[in-house]
Amino acid sequence: MSDETxxxxxxxxxxxxxxxxxxxxxxxxxxLSFENPNAPSSLLQKGEPNVxxxxxxxxxxxxxxxxxxxxxxxxxxxxxxxxLFLVEAAYAGIFTLGEMPEEYVAPxxxxxxxxxxxxxxxxxxxxxxxxxxxxxxLIHPVDFMALFQQRAQQMQAEQDAAGDGSxxxxxxxxxxxKFEFEL
Numbered sequence: 001m002s003d004e005t006x007x008x009x010x011x012x013x014x015x016x017x018x019x020x021x022x023x024x025x026x027x028x029x030x031x032l033s034f035e036n037p038n039a040p041s042s043l044l045q046k047g048e049p050n051v052x053x054x055x056x057x058x059x060x061x062x063x064x065x066x067x068x069x070x071x072x073x074x075x076x077x078x079x080x081x082x083x084l085f086l087v088e089a090a091y092a093g094i095f096t097l098g099e100m101p102e103e104y105v106a107p108x109x110x111x112x113x114x115x116x117x118x119x120x121x122x123x124x125x126x127x128x129x130x131x132x133x134x135x136x137x138l139i140h141p142v143d144f145m146a147l148f149q150q151r152a153q154q155m156q157a158e159q160d161a162a163g164d165g166s167x168x169x170x171x172x173x174x175x176x177x178k179f180e181f182e183l
Contacts, residue, residue: 021098022108024116030070031090034128035083042084043133049077049084053139055147059109065097069113071121075129075137087128087137091121111144118142 036042056072070092077084095113097105118141126136 019098020100020104020108022112022116023096023098025066025094025096027091027093027117027120029089029124030092031088032124032128033086033088034132035086036132037083037086039133042079042082045079045082045084047079049079049134051075051077051137053137055114055142057110057114057144059113062094065099067095067097067109067113069093069095069109069117071114071117073121073125073139075125075139077129077134077137085129085132085134087125087132089121089124089128091117091124093117107145107148111148114142114144118144 052075054074056074057069058072059067059069061067070090072088072090074086074088076086093113093116095109097108100108122139126138129135129137
């Protein structure tokens with residue numbers, strides 16, 4: 001099963017450049033953990049739990065233009081000082097990038113690929129929490145572009161503060177880079 005995302009066609013009268021493409025070769029649950037540490041008493045709690053959600057993305061180059069992108073969603077439900085549940089799901093995909101300028105690689109890996117994985121990771125988390133005896137956890141959509149830009153600015157500020165001047169662009173997808181965001 002394969003899915004492909006490409007940029008929109010060039011406006012009329014402009015030369016057609018090679019469009020960046022992202023092909024989904026496979027997607028899968030890489031790791032899944034659910035803890036219900038205070039059951040059965042946690043299931044008798046009244047009211048809505050306080051839920052903290054964190055999102056982390058990472059990309060690892062497998063070979064050539066093929067990458068494994070992992071979207072990790074962590075959620076912790078609490079009521080007062082009691083942990084009701086902990087869930088962590090690492091949902092991954094294998095993506096192949098078409099020919100594109102180097103500056104497009106990081107946004108494709110850290111914005112577009114996680115955007116395609118998110119609905120599936122969200123469903124896994126919702127079902128896992130539901131199967132643990134709680135109402136399904138419906139995570140709001142994530143703006144991966146805003147998070148990517150925010151993290152790129154943070155990285156630039158850290159580089160400027162360190163005074164090393166190395167690289168003024170976000171990660172290019174070679175090797176592993178992690179972006180972590182709190183929602």
